[in-house]
Amino acid sequence: xxxxxxxxxxxxxxxxxxxxxxxxxxxxxxxxxxxxxxxxxxxxxxxxxxxxxxxxxxxxxxxxxxxxxxxxxxxxxxxxxxxxxxxxxxxxxxxxxxxxxxxxxxxxxxxxxxxxxxxxxxxxxxxxxxxxxxxxxxxxxxxxxxxxxxxxxxxxxxxxxxxxxxxxxxxxxxxxxxxxxxxxxxxxxxxxxxxxxxxxxxxxxxxxxxxxxxxxxxx
Amino acid sequence: xxxxxxxxxxxxxxxxxxxxxxxxxxxxxxxxxxxxxxxxxxxxxxxxxxxxxxxxxxxxxxxxxxxxxxxxxxxxxxxxxxxxxxxxxxxxxxxxxxxxxxxxxxxxxxxxxxxxxxxxxxxxxxxxxxxxxxxxxxxxxxxxxxxxxxxxxxxxxxxxxxxxxxxxxxxxxxxxxxxxxxxxxxxxxxxxxxxxxxxxxxxxxxxxxxxxxxxxxxx
Numbered sequence: 342x343x344x345x346x347x348x349x350x351x352x353x354x355x356x357x358x359x360x361x362x363x364x365x366x367x368x369x370x371x372x373x374x375x376x377x378x379x380x381x382x383x384x385x386x387x388x389x390x391x392x393x394x395x396x397x398x399x400x401x402x403x404x405x406x407x408x409x410x411x412x413x414x415x416x417x418x419x420x421x422x423x424x425x426x427x428x429x430x431x432x433x434x435x436x437x438x439x440x441x442x443x444x445x446x447x448x449x450x451x452x453x454x455x456x457x458x459x460x461x462x463x464x465x466x467x468x469x470x471x472x473x474x475x476x477x478x479x480x481x482x483x484x485x486x487x488x489x490x491x492x493x494x495x496x497x498x499x500x501x502x503x504x505x506x507x508x509x510x511x512x513x514x515x516x517x518x519x520x521x522x523x524x525x526x527x528x529x530x531x532x533x534x535x536x537x538x539x540x541x542x543x544x545x546x547x548x549x550x551x552x553x554x555x556x557x558x559x560x
Numbered sequence: 561x562x563x564x565x566x567x568x569x570x571x572x573x574x575x576x577x578x579x580x581x582x583x584x585x586x587x588x589x590x591x592x593x594x595x596x597x598x599x600x601x602x603x604x605x606x607x608x609x610x611x612x613x614x615x616x617x618x619x620x621x622x623x624x625x626x627x628x629x630x631x632x633x634x635x636x637x638x639x640x641x642x643x644x645x646x647x648x649x650x651x652x653x654x655x656x657x658x659x660x661x662x663x664x665x666x667x668x669x670x671x672x673x674x675x676x677x678x679x680x681x682x683x684x685x686x687x688x689x690x691x692x693x694x695x696x697x698x699x700x701x702x703x704x705x706x707x708x709x710x711x712x713x714x715x716x717x718x719x720x721x722x723x724x725x726x727x728x729x730x731x732x733x734x735x736x737x738x739x740x741x742x743x744x745x746x747x748x749x750x751x752x753x754x755x756x757x758x759x760x761x762x763x764x765x766x767x768x769x770x771x772x773x774x775x776x777x778x779x
Binding site: 355523537538542545547556 | 573574575652725736738740741742746748752754756757759760761765766771773775
């Protein structure tokens with residue numbers, strides 16, 4: 342069966358994977374950009390944003406792996422955009438994600454939300470589908486869409502924690518960035534209960550700009 | 561002025577520096593031993609416990625640094641022992657620390673407590689002094705005792721957080737161990753307020769069994 346994989350969740354030394362107070366101007370929360378410094382150096386990132394250059398070492402390897410053999414993405418609504426509550430225009434226009442007219446997914450993306458919304462078809466093969474009946478349903482729909490390929494689970498932290506509690510994540514990569522945030526959203530928050538007991542660390546590798554950790558279900 | 565240094569605080573991937581439910585049988589809390597696996601491999605640890613062997617690479621370097629030019633130690637009461645509330649015998653005897661008749665300090669150790677206790681002189685140059693009038697007083701007394709040397713701050717986590725809030729720590733080394741604890745005491749707990757804003761990461765280095773991080777006051 343296709344695996345559910347998390348890639349490149351960036352975590353501060355004090356445990357936060359996003360800064361506080363996400364907004365249109367600060368999609369990653371206040372200070373959240375600093376978490377991703379290691380990522381912005383990589384060749385894979387440069388390719389995504391259409392720039393030449395970038396490093397091709399350890400960090401880039403982890404970055405690139407996040408795009409290998411992925412047939413669908415599942416994400417929380419906070420990763421899709423800044424709108425909370427019922428859907429509403431942002432700056433007078435329908436919100437269509439943070440990523441411009443051609444998002445870097447190129448496959449179906451399932452957005453978890455409590456508020457129904459018609460699918461949004463973007464250029465380059467990305468279609469955003471909105472799932473209102475829970476994380477299992479989103480996973481089922483994504484599996485069907487991905488065929489033989491794997492699924493990538495995006496953020497935010499609350500979404501990852503939900504799937505961790507459900508024991509549904511097969512591979513969780515996060516990168517510890519050498520920054521302190523002071524506040525924000527924790528990945529390992531108290532609501533995980535005993536979920537972490539079912540996981541173990543299968544890799545801890547130093548990169549150029551971050552330390553990479555991979556968790557997987559205990560064997 | 562002599563510096564206040566933290567060395568070898570071991571942290572789980574989920575941010576805990578001790579397991580829950582510390583007791584006589586589990587001085588580091590349930591699961592806490594696993595945090596220190598990297599440490600037990602080092603030559604410096606082997607020397608402390610009087611055994612031959614041990615690794616002499618990155619982990620050992622961090623371990624050894626914790627004993628260089630230290631003239632006094634400050635620690636919280638939970639690091640000193642399992643007794644809570646008023647002092648009381650443990651298994652019929654006065655509690656004299658976890659470390660046997662000759663503790664590995666060989667200098668004055670100042671134990672923070674709310675309950676007065678006479679000093680305890682141990683073999684090998686270690687004397688435990690009990691400080692009931694707060695963290696500043698303990699620091700002053702330790703500075704006087706240390707002379708030109710530095711001070712080492714031990715745990716537990718609550719004690720380190722108190723000194724972090726006071727901005728009194730000059731160098732904080734912790735080691736991220738590749739284990740998940742699921743519960744326990746956090747170093748970066750919510751009561752730190754904006755203390756972490758006054759610190760920055762000055763080093764992140766991969767060791768053989770842990771990833772080492774050093775924080776210092778922002779310049």
